[in-house]
Amino acid sequence: MAFLSYLIGGLGLGSVYAIIALGYSMVYGIAKMLNFAHGDVIMVGAFMAYFAISKYHLPVLVGVVLAVVVCTILGVVIERLAYKPLRHASSLSVLITAIGVSYFLQNSAMLLWGTDTKIFPTVLSGSLTVGSLSVPYLTLITILTCIVIMIVLTLFINRTKTGRAMRACSEDKGAAALMGINVNRIISITFAIGSGLAAIASILLVATYPSVYPTLGSMPGIKAFTAAVFGGIGSIPGAFLGGLVLGVVENLSRAYISTQLSDAIVFMVLIVVLLIKPTGLLGKKVNVKV
Amino acid sequence: MLEIKDLYVRYGMIEAIKGISFEVRDGEIVTLIGSNGAGKTTTMHAISGLLKPASGSIMLDGVELTKTPNHKIVSMGLAQVPEGRRVFAQQTVEENLLLGAYARKDKDGIQKDLDHVYELFPRLLERKKQPAGTLSGGEQQMLAMARALMSRPKILLMDEPSMGLSPLLVKEIFHIIQDINKDGTTILLVEQNAKMALAIADRAYVLETGKISLEGTGEELSASEEVRKAYLGG
Numbered sequence: 001m002a003f004l005s006y007l008i009g010g011l012g013l014g015s016v017y018a019i020i021a022l023g024y025s026m027v028y029g030i031a032k033m034l035n036f037a038h039g040d041v042i043m044v045g046a047f048m049a050y051f052a053i054s055k056y057h058l059p060v061l062v063g064v065v066l067a068v069v070v071c072t073i074l075g076v077v078i079e080r081l082a083y084k085p086l087r088h089a090s091s092l093s094v095l096i097t098a099i100g101v102s103y104f105l106q107n108s109a110m111l112l113w114g115t116d117t118k119i120f121p122t123v124l125s126g127s128l129t130v131g132s133l134s135v136p137y138l139t140l141i142t143i144l145t146c147i148v149i150m151i152v153l154t155l156f157i158n159r160t161k162t163g164r165a166m167r168a169c170s171e172d173k174g175a176a177a178l179m180g181i182n183v184n185r186i187i188s189i190t191f192a193i194g195s196g197l198a199a200i201a202s203i204l205l206v207a208t209y210p211s212v213y214p215t216l217g218s219m220p221g222i223k224a225f226t227a228a229v230f231g232g233i234g235s236i237p238g239a240f241l242g243g244l245v246l247g248v249v250e251n252l253s254r255a256y257i258s259t260q261l262s263d264a265i266v267f268m269v270l271i272v273v274l275l276i277k278p279t280g281l282l283g284k285k286v287n288v289k290v
Numbered sequence: 291m292l293e294i295k296d297l298y299v300r301y302g303m304i305e306a307i308k309g310i311s312f313e314v315r316d317g318e319i320v321t322l323i324g325s326n327g328a329g330k331t332t333t334m335h336a337i338s339g340l341l342k343p344a345s346g347s348i349m350l351d352g353v354e355l356t357k358t359p360n361h362k363i364v365s366m367g368l369a370q371v372p373e374g375r376r377v378f379a380q381q382t383v384e385e386n387l388l389l390g391a392y393a394r395k396d397k398d399g400i401q402k403d404l405d406h407v408y409e410l411f412p413r414l415l416e417r418k419k420q421p422a423g424t425l426s427g428g429e430q431q432m433l434a435m436a437r438a439l440m441s442r443p444k445i446l447l448m449d450e451p452s453m454g455l456s457p458l459l460v461k462e463i464f465h466i467i468q469d470i471n472k473d474g475t476t477i478l479l480v481e482q483n484a485k486m487a488l489a490i491a492d493r494a495y496v497l498e499t500g501k502i503s504l505e506g507t508g509e510e511l512s513a514s515e516e517v518r519k520a521y522l523g524g
Contacts, residue, residue: 164381164388164392165389165392168381171378171379172376172378174340175376175378176389177338177339177361178360178364178369178370178376179364179393180361180363180364180365180392182359182361183361
């Protein structure tokens with residue numbers, strides 16, 4: 001039973017990683033860049049939710065909506081101001097800019113909201129008990145949210161006209177422009193979706209680990225990036241699978257091997273997977289005939 | 291229909307197109323021939339808005355294209371079949387065709403045109419659920435042409451449609467180009483295969499290192515001594 005409860009806990013943690021990883025992976029797939037500021041968007045979302053719920057005593061749902069709206073706008077603005085001018089620059093310049101944006105957000109948060117750790121209030125307590133197994137409702141909601149997001153996003157990408165345009169931009173932006181697709185608009189939409197998802201992840205994260213501070217996005221950001229690479233960066237099911245596997249490996253190694261070593265084990269698994277399958281678990285390699 | 295005046299295009303310091311002027315009239319097949327690196331594809335990209343010209347004007351039915359954002363050009367009636375086909379390899383044949391109609395909003399019309407291109411290219415119908423990357427070169431060329439037709443263009447730009455295809459397929463492709471033209475679509479064709487291009491063209495221009503060196507009807511240029519020596523193998 002203990003194993004099962006660690007496993008479910010791992011799936012809960014993995015769901016948060018997966019939601020963040022989706023943002024990394026979608027942006028990489030379409031804008032071909034690693035948005036290292038993605039983790040800090042999570043931090044902004046967490047602060048928004050904290051202020052709404054803890055300081056202004058607004059309903060939890062209002063906090064969620066506020067975080068999603070602010071992060072979505074923030075993501076689009078970051079892309080417009082920092083990345084769009086570098087559309088034709090080398091990928092190294094874009095990478096360094098992304099790291100710069102990351103520090104900018106962290107330092108702005110320190111300046112505006114202080115460096116002390118704020119405690120996020122308990123928004124949902126209680127557990128579902130089945131026999132001797134007890135699973136917190138929060139974990140269940142986290143896993144459920146992740147599954148819903150995954151299904152909706154997959155349908156959106158595969159079935160809608162905008163989704164088709166996103167896939168076209170991911171393959172060939174020049175050809176996409178020849179179809180009459182506004183490539184800049186598609187990139188904006190991608191950042192909006194990724195950042196909105198980051199906001200949802202931020203609330204699930206701080207509801208489980210209730211400390212809110214300016215650098216809170218770094219570690220989950222790096223883990224989610226790892227999950228995205230692990231699953232095959234650019235692939236949406238890959239981000240999902242990568243996140244879940246990462247969360248489970250992390251939680252199980254924390255429970256059975258060592259708390260201190262759990263991160264090292266996670267990265268070791270990543271290295272082994274990449275050695276065997278360099279494109280990640282579900283990374284695509286399509287053979288194109290000429 | 292399409293009028294290019296004093297067009298200059300630069301890549302950084304290199305001047306790829308040095309002041310060319312030409313026109314394509316309603317209902318014509320006009321071809322731009324020239325060797326590798328003459329600037330044919332650059333010209334095509336400038337017309338479709340993928341490249342910003344340094345100066346000059348490109349007018350489509352009286353509207354200046356150099357000042358139009360590239361994603362708006364398709365809905366003005368100009369489509370391009372790019373060099374190397376550039377189909378969306380991971381998407382199915384049908385998804386590629388629907389992307390061709392991306393700028394359109396008339397659902398019934400799109401369905402009708404889908405049926406029409408499947409009639410024109412029966413092999414695409416057989417393969418409509420297949421990822422485009424799994425098609426043969428000839429089929430991909432047909433898909434690229436069908437995809438461009440899905441925007442219902444007034445003028446179709448074709449960049450090297452014969453590239454990498456067997457002589458038999460090239461013949462087939464050129465027949466289809468003539469059919470598309472007979473259906474009322476004006477065509478600007480860029481080709482290294484000068485013989486085939488001149489045979490179907492109403493008028494032709496020879497592009498040499500970024501400048502137009504000769505112009506005339508397809509027949510005139512086919513008969514011209516210079517063209518025969520340089521492009522038709524003597």
